[in-house]
Structure formats: structure tokens, C-alpha cells
Amino acid sequence: MGNKQTIFTDEQLDAYQDCTFFTRKEILRLHSRYHELAPHLVPMDYTNDPECKLPLALIVNMPELKENPFRNRIIESFSEDGQGNLSFNEFVDMFSVLSEMAPRELKAIYAFKIYDFNVDNYLCKEDLEKTLNKLTKEELTPEEVELVCEKAIEEADLDGDNKLSFADFENMISRAPDFLSTFHIRI
Amino acid sequence: ELVALSTRDQIRAIRELPMSFGEKKHIRSGFESQAVKDDKLPFQCHSADRVNHYTLQRVIKQNSTVQRLEVIGKFGTSVLSYFVFLKWLLMFNIFSFLINFGFITIPLLVYDPLPNIPPNVSFRGLEILTGVGYFNYTVMYYGGYSNETLVGQVDYNMQLAYFFTIAVYMVLCGIALIFSMASSFKTNHVLADPASESAWQLLCSWDFSVTNEKAVRQRKNNLCVQLKESLSEKAQRKRLTLSEKLGHFGVYLGSWLLSTCLILATDAANWSLLQEAKTLLVPFVVSLMNLVVPLFYSLFNKFEHYSSHRRLIYALVVRNVFLKVSILAVLCYYWMNVVAETFCWESMVGQALYRLVVVDFLFLMLGSFFGEFLSNVIGTRLLPRIGVPEFDVARNVLELIYAQTLAWLGIYFAPLLPAIQIVKFFILFYLKKVSLTQNCQPPQRTGRAAQMQTIFIALLFFPFFVGALSIVAYVSWSLTPSEHCGPFRGLNNSFSVVGVWIHHLEDIPGSQWAIWIYQNIIKSEIFYFIVTLIILMIIYVFWQVTQGRKELIVLLKQQIVNEGKDKSYLLDKLQNLQTSQPNKTNKLMNQKKV
Numbered sequence: 152m153g154n155k156q157t158i159f160t161d162e163q164l165d166a167y168q169d170c171t172f173f174t175r176k177e178i179l180r181l182h183s184r185y186h187e188l189a190p191h192l193v194p195m196d197y198t199n200d201p202e203c204k205l206p207l208a209l210i211v212n213m214p215e216l217k218e219n220p221f222r223n224r225i226i227e228s229f230s231e232d233g234q235g236n237l238s239f240n241e242f243v244d245m246f247s248v249l250s251e252m253a254p255r256e257l258k259a260i261y262a263f264k265i266y267d268f269n270v271d272n273y274l275c276k277e278d279l280e281k282t283l284n285k286l287t288k289e290e291l292t293p294e295e296v297e298l299v300c301e302k303a304i305e306e307a308d309l310d311g312d313n314k315l316s317f318a319d320f321e322n323m324i325s326r327a328p329d330f331l332s333t334f335h336i337r338i
Numbered sequence: 339e340l341v342a343l344s345t346r347d348q349i350r351a352i353r354e355l356p357m358s359f360g361e362k363k364h365i366r367s368g369f370e371s372q373a374v375k376d377d378k379l380p381f382q383c384h385s386a387d388r389v390n391h392y393t394l395q396r397v398i399k400q401n402s403t404v405q406r407l408e409v410i411g412k413f414g415t416s417v418l419s420y421f422v423f424l425k426w427l428l429m430f431n432i433f434s435f436l437i438n439f440g441f442i443t444i445p446l447l448v449y450d451p452l453p454n455i456p457p458n459v460s461f462r463g464l465e466i467l468t469g470v471g472y473f474n475y476t477v478m479y480y481g482g483y484s485n486e487t488l489v490g491q492v493d494y495n496m497q498l499a500y501f502f503t504i505a506v507y508m509v510l511c512g513i514a515l516i517f518s519m520a521s522s523f524k525t526n527h528v529l530a531d532p533a534s535e536s537a538w539q540l541l542c543s544w545d546f547s548v549t550n551e552k553a554v555r556q557r558k559n560n561l562c563v564q565l566k567e568s569l570s571e572k573a574q575r576k577r578l579t580l581s582e583k584l585g586h587f588g589v590y591l592g593s594w595l596l597s598t599c600l601i602l603a604t605d606a607a608n609w610s611l612l613q614e615a616k617t618l619l620v621p622f623v624v625s626l627m628n629l630v631v632p633l634f635y636s637l638f639n640k641f642e643h644y645s646s647h648r649r650l651i652y653a654l655v656v657r658n659v660f661l662k663v664s665i666l667a668v669l670c671y672y673w674m675n676v677v678a679e680t681f682c683w684e685s686m687v688g689q690a691l692y693r694l695v696v697v698d699f700l701f702l703m704l705g706s707f708f709g710e711f712l713s714n715v716i717g718t719r720l721l722p723r724i725g726v727p728e729f730d731v732a733r734n735v736l737e738l739i740y741a742q743t744l745a746w747l748g749i750y751f752a753p754l755l756p757a758i759q760i761v762k763f764f765i766l767f768y769l770k771k772v773s774l775t776q777n778c779q780p781p782q783r784t785g786r787a788a789q790m791q792t793i794f795i796a797l798l799f800f801p802f803f804v805g806a807l808s809i810v811a812y813v814s815w816s817l818t819p820s821e822h823c824g825p826f827r828g829l830n831n832s833f834s835v836v837g838v839w840i841h842h843l844e845d846i847p848g849s850q851w852a853i854w855i856y857q858n859i860i861k862s863e864i865f866y867f868i869v870t871l872i873i874l875m876i877i878y879v880f881w882q883v884t885q886g887r888k889e890l891i892v893l894l895k896q897q898i899v900n901e902g903k904d905k906s907y908l909l910d911k912l913q914n915l916q917t918s919q920p921n922k923t924n925k926l927m928n929q930k931k932v
Contacts, residue, residue, distance in 0.1 A: 244359045333547070
């Protein structure tokens, strides 16, 4: 191995490698991407675990996320405070779950969190309506939106409580073989 | 329970936990302190283990070139599946070329490096296109191979080598195709549920990897259009009157009749041209038909009203498959019945296939040029109403399947044909990629790419691979090899090399088992009959098991619904109890205090 980097200690890099789906090189690359977002805020030396969080407004401008209709929700679901401020650990976590190495179950958990706009652990009709509006940029009439969401709940709700619990969602995901390849952001 | 696993499994389990990074680190440090206490391996061993594990995983899973990033980002995963399919077919050809070259050509070249070319034939550039002339006497075709046992350090029986190499390759191909077809079918059809169309569109269909702004906007529009269509379909389905239904039916019938007529016309044209034996014209016409007739089919589609986009694609695919199968059938019939009487007929068939492959390649390039580049130019500058052309995944994949079938047919007659195929696919890959990025827009419908993938692999297997295999089997079983050239000259059919070999083995002591196997298993019909019976019984048993499981699924779903109803009933009862008796609980508490 060539030049010694001074951003992380070896133990830190090992911890990252073990807890995420990235290799050392990719973690260093992620750090440089994180640093690019706010060069004056993000320290180059992470050996003593600095407390540095970047706000949602900065992260949302990354080219991988800029055009995604769910960019705000994605960032919020990975942030600890729920407001979208990501530390480097959470940043790495986010891209790790969205990478192609993450298994289906893990992706399903986070996909559920992303679509759950009111954070009540259920996908109720309002959540689905907001999802649909983000996907179609409000070109459907409210009646059409309601019809589609009702049909979706009807199809996927197994226990009959008119909202989708995580079990319903996971059941539907398990029967969609494309999910692993569509729920994937490459960085 | 995580403690009990090995290091690797621990790492994998930690990564798959849905917790934040900080919590995972905490768990991990708990393991490490325990590991340091327990075993005596130094820390470096663990990290080396990790590095190997990761890099191997990466090498296996990662296929990331910058090009792939581009394709995903703009076009999505369904177009990517075309390129993955192309690469997969390329693997077949590389394998075929390696074993053919290694087992058939190299021994001959080592034994007799100079091909015996008649003195007045020299290499002109035209041979690359027509395949005759100079190439005729080289190892390119069947005729260039000898039928002797090559004497050297080891006696090498050319006849057996030729026969077994081709046979083993075809069998391995078949097995690979069956396995991939079965696994694709399992993940994409059996476990997929077509009944949740709306929920799927809403929650699973958005492709997160698309990052290009225009592509994203396009997909949003497409989704809108699809949703509106499916909503209006439901409304419309109730409103179709009888006369409208009859009208639709008439249009379907008309277009199917027209397509069948087109196919028959193509076949008639081919047959008459074959009779006149114009060497380069036949492949030219065949490829032209392959290019033009599918365009007519797409035109028909504009007049027909199919109830869903998927049925439209299926109809298109079925018609194209019929066209290609019929063309190949006419050609094979001509070769088997008319050409097979002539001098050194296998080489002639090999040459015909060579010409077909080369001309097909030229037409694919031209098709890419006219279909995509010119359409782009016309669509953007001259007639902006038409717009940018779409990358039609189905048509392109069918062209690949047809090209691969030609290669499979040609392996027996021209063992080095896979080399040409490798070059062809290689150039096609880069050509299509460039054409894609410069000229096309992503497909309008974000259909279920995974299901289409299964269908394409299934089509590759049947009818195309099975057809090629049966033609080669027919040739080796029933047709007399030509008497003056090739490795099987002088025999009644190619398959009798095995008989001759077994006959020779009788002289060698200790190989009685091989002779016994040949006489009683391969040659006897009872064996195959018994095997077929056993397989049928196993299929029946599995089928019954599947039926039982389907019923079980229905029962379990009903049980989930009932549990949900129970839960809501109990919740309601609890609420009622709490609201109706707050005073009673207060009294109880007061009594207790006292």
C-alpha cells in the first residue's frame, strides 16, 4: 500500500469497513466528497472524531441526489435528529445502504422509512399520496391520486387495517425482483 | 447470538443491522474486546482476513466502469440488461472458440501446418465477405480437417475429437441455458406477483439510480401517463360495446394475417433465390428482410389497440420470432435436402453460414446507423414532431438471439466461426453504446425488466438453441458425410465414429465396462424409456407439491386477514372498556389506599 493517509486512524477505517459495505478506498473517497460539500466546515483530520454535521441544504445538492424526488426524505431518514443534518458516519451509512451490496431486507427497512412521511411506522393513505405527488410532480388530479392510493392499499394491505405496516411492505417488496436494482444509488 | 458466529459472519451480520453507524460500532467493539480476550491471534490476522474477504466480494460483484455508470444514470436498468445479455452471449462464443481451437484446430496445425491449397488460388480481400476461395482450403471449414489419426507423441484421433468437442460444447451450452432460465424464472416469475400492479408502480418502480435531469423528468411523465392509462382502462373496460369489440378483433385478425403473409412472402423469395444459387444475394436478402419486416410489425402496432403495453410487446416478440424461425427453417431445409448431395457439402453450408453472419453484422451496423442516427437527425432537425428515437430493447435482443443461433448452427460446419462472432459482438457492444448515448432516449415504458429478461433467456433456449441442436443432431445422425473432404469421410453418418471407436476398444483389455455401457445403455431403447418414465413421475410429484403449497398460501393469507380483524376487534373492545369504566378503576385505587 502506498502513501499513508492521515484522515482516519487504522482502527477507524477498520470499523468503517466492518460496519458498512465499503472498502477503505471508497471510504476515503466518500470523505473527500463529504469534504467537497463544505470545505470550510469539514475537517480533514477525523482521527479524534470531530462533531461535524452538514445541513440538509448542502447534501441535497449532490449530483447523485439532486434529481431524486425523495432526496429530502432520504437524508432525513438517515439523520439522527430527523432534520436532515448528517454527520460523516450517517453520510457513509446512507450510501452504504443504497449501494448495490446491501441486502434486500436492509434496503426494505430504509425504503419503508423513506416513504413514511409522518414517521408513524405505517404507510397510511396520506403517505402514499405524498409519494405519488412527488413521483408525478402533481400532474394527476386529486381524484386520480386518491384512486391510485386506494388501489395500492387494497392490493398490498394484508391485515386489513387500511394502512401498510412494515410486514405488508416487505411482503410486496419480496415479490418485486427489480427492487434490489432500482433502490440503488451509485457513488 | 451474534457472538457465536465466526469473524466473517459477524462482520456480515453487523453490516446488515438496520441501526445507525454509532450503534453498530458499539456492538462491534463489544465483539472485538471479547475476541482479544479469547483467542491468541494477533490483530493483523483479522484485518488480513477482512481485506481478502472484501476484495474477493468486490471483484465478484463489482462491474463498475465509468460506462456502466453513464448507462444506468440516464437509461435505467432495462437498457443495461441488453448489454449484460450481450456480454453473456459473448462468453458462450469465447468458450466455444477456445475449445474448438484447442481440441480441433491446434492438433491439425501442429501435425500439418501448411494447408494444401491448389496452386491457382490466392488470398484476395473479397474472401472476408464471401468466405469462399482461399478460406475454403483452410481450417476455417469442415472440409479442411483430416480424418486420420494423427501420429505423433500421442495418437490423436481427429474424428473422435471433432465429434466429441462439438457434442460436449452443445450439451454444456444447453445445461447452462437451462440453469439460467430456471433461476431467472424462479426469481422473476414465481416469486413476483402480477396482481399488485398499482402498489408496485407506486412504491417499487422508481429507479433511484437515474440521475440525469431530463431522464428523471421523462420518467415522471411516463409514470403519469401509465397511471392515467391504467385508471382510464378500468373505466373503459366497462364501456366497450359489442361493435367496438368486434372492430378490435377484426383489426387483430387482419394484422396477424398480414404478418403471416409477410413471413410466407419472405420464405418464398428466399427459396427461389436459393434455387438460383446466387452466393451473396441470399444473405443480403435474408438480412434485409430481418431488418425491414419488424418495422412493418411496429407499424401495425400503431393501428391495433392492445389492452396493456405488455401484450403489445408479447405480440411483437412472437411475430418477430416466427419470422426469424421461418427464415432459418427454410435455409436449413434447403441445406439438408438440396445441398447435401453435392461435393463437400458441409464446407458449402459452412460458407453460407459465414456469409450470413458477416452480412448480418453489416446490416446490424447499418441498422444502427439508419435506425438510430438518421432517426435522431430527422427527429430533431427535420421533423421535430417525431422526436428522438427510442432504444427498442426487445428488437435488439431478438437480433442478438438470431445472430447467436447462426453461430450455433455453424459450429459443426465451420469450427472457427465463433471467432468471427466474438469480433462481431465486441464491435457491436461499443457501437450500440455510442449510438445509445448519442442518439436515443430511454424507453418510454418502465416495464418490468426482470420479467422480460426471463422471456428472452427462454426464447434463446427454445426455439433457437433447441432448433440449432436438433439440426446439428440430424446432420450427424442421418446425413451422409461427404466422401472427399472432412473428418468423417467414408462413414455412413458422423455418429458411427463412436461405434467404430467402441469396436476398437474391444481389443484393449480392461475397457469392458465402456463397451458394456455403450451396448446396453446408449444403444438400447428400454433405458431411455425407463428414464423418461421416472422423470415424468418426479414431475408429477413436484407438481402436486406445488399445488399443495398454493393452497397453503391462500389459507395463510386468510389467516393474516383474520388476525388483523381479531386485533382491531380487541383494540375496540379495550377502548370501550376504558371509556365506559373509568370510575370503577378510581374506586379500586381509593380502596387500595385505604
